[in-house]
Amino acid sequence: MKVSSEFFFPELCPINFTEQPELLIRFGNIPVIPKELISFSNDFYDIGQNDFRITVEGVATFYAKNGNEIIIAPEDSCDYDDVRIFCLSNAFAAILQQQKKIPLHCAAIMKNERLVLFFGNSGAGKSSTLGSLILKGYTVFSDDVCVPDNILTDEMKLYSSYPMLKFWRNTLENLGMEKMTKRRIRPGIEKFGIYFHEKFITEPKIPYLTIILEESTDIIIPDIQKIEGILAFQKLEEHAYRNEYLLHSGLSKEHFNSITKLASQTKLYVIRRPKDRNSIQEIVNLIEKLIDSE
């Protein structure tokens, strides 16, 4: 997406372009959304078909409109790192949704021009897995969001979101990456961003393998299982999306089509890891064997 912004985002990739931007980000007053356009509302956000407002206390209010504009009203003495991170995770998600593109909550690496996707809850090991694979030389594609190309072709293609990996401090230490150039994402939180602008892939790619990472108390060593059919659909449905407010804007049909496309286009595997034990090397070995055999 070509973005024009009044506000510098080091997380995004700078490019020169002369056509109209697809998205404009500016500071300004937040318009009031007419009641009849709002389909869901609570203390934090209002959502309509083409309008979305979210207020993050102590940071800013964000307004996303028509899939092409974000207006930000920062609060006095807010931290701009906070403003950016909330903008990227909330306002951008709303923009994509207004463009009828539904972001998938998965990390991805690229092998032979095609994608291996990783889904999993927080704590399931996505970051550690991604970090390990990158250290072993695999090509990074995305940290935690991939966006489907909404052109109705036979094979679904995915775009990456932006060139920044996000890690908790412990993960960085476990991977031996703590000395790499990094930037604290938000003040007061031990989470860091590592940029990969020079490796950022801007063209959409075709996924062929999907791995769902889960934690389990029933096992002592990691295991892997192929899944198909309805079970594959169910597992994907559990993990594919993050922002619960997506459910309030009537996009069920698009979610459904996206998940079924992924379930029929890619081979799906669930890798379970034992809770409370670091088994990242074993998991990475399972994944490498899988990638080599598929």
Added chain:
Amino acid sequence: MNEYFVRNREVLASKLGDEVVMLDVDSGFYFGLNEVATDIWFFLEQKKSFDELIQMLIVKYDVGRELCEKETRELLHQLIEKKLIYKI
């Protein structure tokens, strides 16, 4: 018997291997169908009578008529309840 059945066109369905998963757009609920229900679903793309349905199933599954009719009735009942098919 002169009952006819047809599937609900508002349901979005996708075949995944031998199984079918479907979305009722209005309620937002997802359903999965097993092999027999999947066969019935595809067969009912056009309206079909109960007898035509039984005939198709007997041939495909090599099962006795009485058992087939009994089990098919139950299945049809469930599908109607979930508004996946209609009796007309």
